[in-house]
Amino acid sequence: MFRKFLALCLIGCLLCGSALASERPSYITQYTNGSREEKRIAVTIDDWYEPEMLPDFLDVANEFGCKLTLYPIGINVRPKEGPAWQRAIDEGHEIGNHSNTHKNLEKAGRDTILAQLNNMEKRLEEALGHPHIMNTVRYPFGAGRFNGTRGAFAKAVFDAGYSHVALWDIDSTDAREILKKVENGSIILLHGRKKDLRTLKAILPELQSRGYEMVTISDLLHIRPEENKDM
Numbered sequence: 001m002f003r004k005f006l007a008l009c010l011i012g013c014l015l016c017g018s019a020l021a022s023e024r025p026s027y028i029t030q031y032t033n034g035s036r037e038e039k040r041i042a043v044t045i046d047d048w049y050e051p052e053m054l055p056d057f058l059d060v061a062n063e064f065g066c067k068l069t070l071y072p073i074g075i076n077v078r079p080k081e082g083p084a085w086q087r088a089i090d091e092g093h094e095i096g097n098h099s100n101t102h103k104n105l106e107k108a109g110r111d112t113i114l115a116q117l118n119n120m121e122k123r124l125e126e127a128l129g130h131p132h133i134m135n136t137v138r139y140p141f142g143a144g145r146f147n148g149t150r151g152a153f154a155k156a157v158f159d160a161g162y163s164h165v166a167l168w169d170i171d172s173t174d175a176r177e178i179l180k181k182v183e184n185g186s187i188i189l190l191h192g193r194k195k196d197l198r199t200l201k202a203i204l205p206e207l208q209s210r211g212y213e214m215v216t217i218s219d220l221l222h223i224r225p226e227e228n229k230d231m
């Protein structure tokens with residue numbers, strides 16, 4: 001009886017093994033939200049076509065104990081605002097990669113994907129005066145979210161140095177709508193411009209009073225930097 005059991009186990013292992021071997025690896029993990037069990041959310045601010053607004057965003061976030069995640073495109077990260085980007089990092093906010101020129105990557109070739117992500121890193125490095133590791137990519141327009149995590153597209157993102165793609169579950173500049181939709185694990189998408197600073201000012205006091213911990217995307221998704229890059 002025991003031998004029969006062992007034989008069945010062996011067959012089971014062989015079947016599992018061959019199934020795993022035939023499945024291609026997942027290069028990247030894609031998220032639209034964090035855990036729905038934890039009373040934590042992330043507020044993310046994209047694009048930064050008005051980069052001069054950054055210190056105001058940081059002031060408001062700090063006032064309400066919110067750690068922001070900033071997804072500027074590379075061409076909007078100017079040496080002029082270098083000290084503000086450094087201030088964001090020093091104060092515990094996070095910066096992620098949103099491509100260099102807000103190019104739709106969905107149908108882009110491998111070389112374009114690599115260039116878009118790596119050129120954004122170069123712009124940030126120029127502004128800061130030193131290299132800065134980013135843990136996550138956010139696709140411009142969210143385009144590429146349906147390309148999967150195992151194919152050539154995902155491999156290009158991975159080869160550019162990223163294994164985590166952070167999207168969102170709330171995309172609105174209407175404070176009432178955001179406050180209606182927000183739940184545990186939500187990732188809120190706003191943009192770095194004056195209009196959205198007003199939205200941020202309107203939502204943060206309420207989110208704080210509801211008891212949400214407002215953390216960076218890496219904190220929300222439990223991403224540790226060493227999982228991401230070969231250091």
Ligand SMILES: [Zn+2]
Pocket residue numbers: 046047098102140141
């Ligand atoms: Zn964008």
